[in-house]
Amino acid sequence: RDIYRKWTSRLPPGPKGSVLVGNLFQVPATFLHRKLHEWSLKHGSLYTIWMGSQAYVVVNSVQVAADIFDRMSGTTSERPMMIKGRQFYVRDLLLQTQGHTLQWRANRRAVHANMNIRAASRFHPMQEHDAAYFALGLIQYPEKKYDKHCHRFATSMISGALYGKRIDHKDDSRLLHKIEEMTQRLMEALMPQNSVVDTLPFLEPVIRRVKWFRKQSDDWHEEATMEGFRLYNAANETDSWGAITTVQDFETNREKYGLSRDDAMWDTLALYMAGQETTHTVMRIFALAMLHNPAVMRTAQRQLDAICENRTPTFEDRPKLPYIEAVALEAARWRAPVPTSVLHAASAEFVYEGYTIPKDTILVDNLWSQTRDASVYPDPEAFNPSRYLDQTTGTLLPPTADTHLSLLAFGHGRRVCPGRDFALNSVFIACAYLLWAFDFSWPVDEHGNEIKCGVDEMVDHAIVVTPRPFDFVLTPRQKDLEERLTVAMKA
Numbered sequence: 099r100d101i102y103r104k105w106t107s108r109l110p111p112g113p114k115g116s117v118l119v120g121n122l123f124q125v126p127a128t129f130l131h132r133k134l135h136e137w138s139l140k141h142g143s144l145y146t147i148w149m150g151s152q153a154y155v156v157v158n159s160v161q162v163a164a165d166i167f168d169r170m171s172g173t174t175s176e177r178p179m180m181i182k183g184r185q186f187y188v189r190d191l192l193l194q195t196q197g198h199t200l201q202w203r204a205n206r207r208a209v210h211a212n213m214n215i216r217a218a219s220r221f222h223p224m225q226e227h228d229a230a231y232f233a234l235g236l237i238q239y240p241e242k243k244y245d246k247h248c249h250r251f252a253t254s255m256i257s258g259a260l261y262g263k264r265i266d267h268k269d270d271s272r273l274l275h276k277i278e279e280m281t282q283r284l285m286e287a288l289m290p291q292n293s294v295v296d297t298l299p300f301l302e303p304v305i306r307r308v309k310w311f312r313k314q315s316d317d318w319h320e321e322a323t324m325e326g327f328r329l330y331n332a333a334n335e336t337d338s339w340g341a342i343t344t345v346q347d348f349e350t351n352r353e354k355y356g357l358s359r360d361d362a363m364w365d366t367l368a369l370y371m372a373g374q375e376t377t378h379t380v381m382r383i384f385a386l387a388m389l390h391n392p393a394v395m396r397t398a399q400r401q402l403d404a405i406c407e408n409r410t411p412t413f414e415d416r417p418k419l420p421y422i423e424a425v426a427l428e429a430a431r432w433r434a435p436v437p438t439s440v441l442h443a444a445s446a447e448f449v450y451e452g453y454t455i456p457k458d459t460i461l462v463d464n465l466w467s468q469t470r471d472a473s474v475y476p477d478p479e480a481f482n483p484s485r486y487l488d489q490t491t492g493t494l495l496p497p498t499a500d501t502h503l504s505l506l507a508f509g510h511g512r513r514v515c516p517g518r519d520f521a522l523n524s525v526f527i528a529c530a531y532l533l534w535a536f537d538f539s540w541p542v543d544e545h546g547n548e549i550k551c552g553v554d555e556m557v558d559h560a561i562v563v564t565p566r567p568f569d570f571v572l573t574p575r576q577k578d579l580e581e582r583l584t585v586a587m588k589a
């Protein structure tokens with residue numbers, strides 16, 4: 099039946115696979131985006147791969163993605179069944195894997211109320227403070243690797259906004275690691291190539307019935323519920339700078355949002371899981387980009403020096419710092435942290451360019467290929483913040499209504515990342531502080547050769563792909579830097 103279905107399908111053609119399992123054995127266990135990109139060079143902007151009997155339509159160009167995920171979002175905003183991850187691990191309680199249901203809508207509304215562009219600005223004082231603390235930490239704790247500093251910063255931001263709990267440089271608490279470790283286990287379970295039951299769904303009733311098969315997922319669920327409530331119940335009212343925490347808002351407005359206490363707990367956990375490693379990764383990509391592109395670093399520093407002179411940057415300076423904003427946007431595009439986004443699915447059959455895409459087809463929003471689409475990003479491998487700027491005035495170009503080119507790394511349609519404004523605020527202010535405070539350079543070996551990390555030396559953490567840890571030298575570029583950062587933190 100499957101073979102007949104494949105032969106008669108009117109899906110876009112793709113790489114040839116074997117008759118029974120399709121492309122299953124051609125799909126690598128890691129760096130999936132590289133294989134999908136390689137196929138896109140041969141099969142174009144839209145192609146199909148088969149994992150057993152499940153069709154995956156891969157969307158590779160900016161225009162086709164805008165058509166399918168934005169214009170047709172009414173039918174393309176479903177999430178796949180993902181029996182192992184969505185059903186067994188999170189029991190359909192986690193926002194990012196939930197179906198396009200009324201419950202998901204209620205969750206999204208509550209999250210949007212907290213993280214939309216205006217609401218997210220209430221966290222500016224906390225973010226400014228923590229950016230100064232980030233820069234100070236790089237001076238005071240030089241033995242700690244840069245990636246650990248980024249990790250602390252990203253975790254402190256999200257846990258401050260959700261629970262009002264910031265993370266200290268000396269802190270090595272559960273807050274820093276526990277949720278991340280659980281997210282990692284979940285991400286692995288969600289990767290289709292790691293799930294036998296998603297490739298051979300007829301096994302589902304057996305696995306559902308036999309407790310032993312479900313041990314891993316049951317343990318994960320129990321642990322996540324416990325950790326989630328531990329954090330939720332201990333949350334502070336504000337982030338310590340006067341902004342209402344997300345938990346506090348949920349507790350005040352739960353009824354209005356249509357959430358139970360369990361829903362509210364899972365929503366905060368969803369934000370924590372989604373916001374920690376992504377933001378952390380962009381900060382690592384930013385440093386890698388500055389080290390490989392010293393001319394960009396100097397242009398950014400010139401703009402900072404002209405606007406801030408020798409005081410620390412603030413959010414108030416943002417409209418006058420378009421180049422720094424563009425550096426943050428380009429870091430997210432250049433090495434998209436979530437290169438194949440989160441899988442979407444079709445909730446009904448639809449026709450696109452003469453192809454018929456049946457209900458339940460999985461849709462891969464291949465952000466990696468889209469962010470290398472040379473028709474809209476000329477010379478896509480170059481790290482070039484100027485692509486977002488008006489070449490005459492140097493101001494930020496208005497967003498492209500059709501294709502949101504400056505925000506492509508955050509996905510599409512109704513599922514677009516609801517934390518993007520909050521994330522970009524964190525990244526903007528941290529980039530501004532680090533560029534204002536330091537020059538970045540590669541360390542050298544005993545022969546004077548630079549010890550570099552290549553732009554493609556990445557680690558795959560399942561869903562999030564991040565640069566490997568690397569060393570570099572930070573040279574202070576301001577007089578009395580430590581004192582000034584300390585003063586900025588107290589301001």
Ligand code: HEM
Nearest residue numbers: 194369372373376377436439440508509510513515517521
């Ligand atoms: C620079 C950092 C970030 C990047 C690159 C990023 C990227 C993404 C992407 C690609 C998606 C999938 C969108 C889709 O399915 O079309 C997503 C979803 C999501 N993100 Fe982010 N994200 C970032 C930071 C954050 C932060 C800080 C939060 C929380 C405050 C967050 C919360 C979420 C949630 C809850 C979803 C699921 C939305 C849904 O399924 O309806 N993200 N993000």
